[in-house]
Amino acid sequence: MLGSYWILLPVFFPIVMGCLYFAVGLALKNNKAAREWFLMAVTLVTSLSMWALILWGDGQPLELFRFTRELSFVFRIDGLGKLFAGLVATLWPVTMLYAFEYMRYEKRQRTFFAFFLMAYGVTLGIACAGNLTTMYCFYEMLTLSTVYLVLHPMTERSVRAARAYLAYSIGGAAFGFLGLAFLVMQGAGGLFTLGGLLTEYAGSIHTLCFVFMMGFLGLSVKAAVFPFHGWLVKAAVAPTPVTALLHAVAVVKAGAFACIRFTYYCFSPDLMRGTWAQTVIQALVIFTIFYGSAMALKETHLKRRLAYSTVSNLSYVLFGVALMTRAGMMAALLHILFHAVVKILGFFNAGGILHETGLQYLPDLNGMAKKMPVTWATFTVSALGLSGIPLFNGFISKWNLLVAAAQADTVMGYIGSVVLLISALLTAIYMFSVVVRAYFPRRDDDLSRLAQVHEVNLYMAIPFVLLAVIIVVTGIYCVPLEHLAHSIAYGLL
Numbered sequence: 001m002l003g004s005y006w007i008l009l010p011v012f013f014p015i016v017m018g019c020l021y022f023a024v025g026l027a028l029k030n031n032k033a034a035r036e037w038f039l040m041a042v043t044l045v046t047s048l049s050m051w052a053l054i055l056w057g058d059g060q061p062l063e064l065f066r067f068t069r070e071l072s073f074v075f076r077i078d079g080l081g082k083l084f085a086g087l088v089a090t091l092w093p094v095t096m097l098y099a100f101e102y103m104r105y106e107k108r109q110r111t112f113f114a115f116f117l118m119a120y121g122v123t124l125g126i127a128c129a130g131n132l133t134t135m136y137c138f139y140e141m142l143t144l145s146t147v148y149l150v151l152h153p154m155t156e157r158s159v160r161a162a163r164a165y166l167a168y169s170i171g172g173a174a175f176g177f178l179g180l181a182f183l184v185m186q187g188a189g190g191l192f193t194l195g196g197l198l199t200e201y202a203g204s205i206h207t208l209c210f211v212f213m214m215g216f217l218g219l220s221v222k223a224a225v226f227p228f229h230g231w232l233v234k235a236a237v238a239p240t241p242v243t244a245l246l247h248a249v250a251v252v253k254a255g256a257f258a259c260i261r262f263t264y265y266c267f268s269p270d271l272m273r274g275t276w277a278q279t280v281i282q283a284l285v286i287f288t289i290f291y292g293s294a295m296a297l298k299e300t301h302l303k304r305r306l307a308y309s310t311v312s313n314l315s316y317v318l319f320g321v322a323l324m325t326r327a328g329m330m331a332a333l334l335h336i337l338f339h340a341v342v343k344i345l346g347f348f349n350a351g352g353i354l355h356e357t358g359l360q361y362l363p364d365l366n367g368m369a370k371k372m373p374v375t376w377a378t379f380t381v382s383a384l385g386l387s388g389i390p391l392f393n394g395f396i397s398k399w400n401l402l403v404a405a406a407q408a409d410t411v412m413g414y415i416g417s418v419v420l421l422i423s424a425l426l427t428a429i430y431m432f433s434v435v436v437r438a439y440f441p442r443r444d445d446d447l448s449r450l451a452q453v454h455e456v457n458l459y460m461a462i463p464f465v466l467l468a469v470i471i472v473v474t475g476i477y478c479v480p481l482e483h484l485a486h487s488i489a490y491g492l493l
Contacts, residue, residue: 004062007075010050010089011125017042018117026110036100039113043096043120050089050124054082061130061191070189073137076130078192079493080265083333083484084257085127087340091249092120094463098348099241101459102355106239112152116241119145123250126257130191132180132266135258139176139219142254143169149242150235161234168231172221176258179215183266192261194491196268209277212267216281219262222255223314226288232311236303240351243303248344252310253336256317260332269324282322282412286419288315293426300362302350305430306343309386312423313339319416320401323408330482330489331400337481338393338474342385345467349379352456352464362434367441371453376438378464383431385471388424392475396482398424 021038028034054077061076077085099116103109122141129135143166151162183189188197201208217225224232232252236243246252263269272278292312299305316339320332352375353368354360369376385392388399402420405413455461474481487493 004058004060004075006049006053006057007062007077007128010046010053010085011075011121011128013049014042014046014117014121014124018114018119018121021114021117022110029110035109035113039100039117040093040096042117043093046120046124047089047093050085053077054086054089063130067133070184070187071133072131072189073134074130074191075128075134076191077128079484079488080192080257080260080333081127081129082493083337083488084253085124087253087337088120088123088127088249091340091344092245094466095241095245095249095344098244098351098460098463099239101457102239102241102351106152108152108154111148112239115145115148119149119245119250123254126254131189132183132192132261133189135261136173136176136180139222139254139258140173142222142251143173146242146246146251150238150246152239152242153237155237157234157237161231161237164234165231168221168228172218172228175214175218175221176262178218179211179262179266182211182215188266192265194265196264196271197266198268198271201268201271205271205275208267208271209275212262212272213277213280215267216259216262216277217284219258220255220318222251223259223318224252224255224288224311225284225315225318226291226311229288229292229311233304233307236301236307240303240347240354243307244344244347244351248310248340248347252314253340256314256321256332256336259318259321260329263321263324264329273324278322278324279412282319282416285315285318285322286412286416288312289319289416289423290419293423293430297426297430299430301360302353302362302365302434303347303360305362305434306346306350309346309427309430310343312427313343313386316398316401316420316423319420320404323404323413325404325408326489327400327404327407330485331397331404333485333488334400334478334481335397337485338385338397338471341467341470341474342382342394345378345464345471346382346386348460348463348467349375349382352460355460356456357450357453362437365434366437368450368453369438371450372455374455374461374464376435378468379438380435381468381471383435385475387428387431389428390475391472393471393478395475396478400482 064073066072125138221228296308320328385394388394405417
């Protein structure tokens with residue numbers, strides 16, 4: 001078994017190496033291969049050390065320092081943390097490989113990859129946090145370490161997007177801090193505990209509902225719940241490796257993860273179930289599911305269409321969380337995993353198209369599948385998974401969400417089920433309308449404009465194929481992942 005201090009390696013190693021890369025990248029500015037070897041080595045060491053901790057860690061808390069009796073900086077990796085950390089540690093190396101090719105001709109690569117590494121460690125810090133104080137600190141650090149990645153193009157649009165991202169994130173964190181302060185005042189600032197830290201709360205239920213609702217909505221800003229979703233669509237202006245991480249792994253999934261921690265491990269779901277706060281949150285989440293799908297159907301810019309799809313699908317996760325049942329939590333965990341793989345592949349495909357052709361709008365994609373067969377075949381797999389077609393992993397998590405909603409046996413649960421089905425239909429329409437354009441151009445389309453288009457190279461093609469295989473395999477056989485999510489939700493891991 002690995003000792004408790006091992007947890008510091010995957011969290012702080014990429015942060016330190018990211019800071020050092022400002023100097024290393026300058027020293028190796030004329031040696032691209034050496035820079036890439038350094039970056040991939042740091043990424044792989046981080047991922048391997050994280051997986052070693054997941055498999056052989058002793059699960060004991062590590063308190064670095066204590067501010068007061070109720071405020072301490074503690075790391076601990078439990079079942080939920082292992083699931084999120086394993087997802088991050090698996091997808092980050094794939095994204096790094098993809099980024100090498102995508103960023104090949106970009107300016108300011110040294111700064112980009114420095115922040116890229118730091119964001120890796122910060123995200124793992126959120127996964128490995130042992131209490132709300134620690135998670136909140138890394139949650140804020142995630143905003144600061146990723147805002148430059150949004151700002152990277154240094155265009156007017158990227159500056160506006162970065163400002164919006166900061167404003168939304170800092171504002172949301174302020175409301176999240178209200179929940180942290182309330183827990184500390186109630187003497188419940190200890191280690192995360194499944195079932196909540198307020199099981200013996202005897203104060204005003206209306207005060208509890210208000211604080212919970214404000215804290216949940218504050219943390220859900222990163223999960224892009226309506227009306228706090230605007231930053232996510234604007235952030236599509238960032239380089240595709242960034243948007244892939246923002247939409248699939250780091251920021252939005254960190255937001256969903258924080259909401260799970262806040263609901264099931266801090267506040268008591270048994271206390272909150274059936275209250276007006278739950279109803280308000282469910283109403284917002286259900287509306288966001290429909291709104292995101294409707295806006296995606298309307299959008300003609302490929303990356304922004306995928307961004308609105310993320311807005312909708314993140315609220316699938318929050319819908320499971322807001323059911324405040326163990327079955328809802330299990331379904332939410334499965335959708336976190338499966339949506340991450342499906343959406344990162346979709347963004348990788350969109351970035352590959354943009355990288356090779358410079359084209360971003362749907363009418364320009366007509367007939368492109370013959371020129372980029374690997375890209376479009378894997379995009380089709382992503383579309384099948386995102387639409388929830390059987391034998392692809394998206395079906396598993398959406399089915400579990402419907403089952404959990406039915407088991408909850410509430411009005412909002414049934415309304416949510418109907419909206420989930422409508423959203424699934426809209427998802428199929430807005431994803432396959434893109435696929436049909438690429439494979440079946442109209443007779444009057446001028447395909448001569450695609451004469452110089454060619455397939456992406458191996459740096460991009462390998463992640464495409466790898467992720468597509470994962471989508472299919474986990475769609476056909478996902479029993480181990482279902483058991484994992486069940487064990488976490490029911491406190492067995």
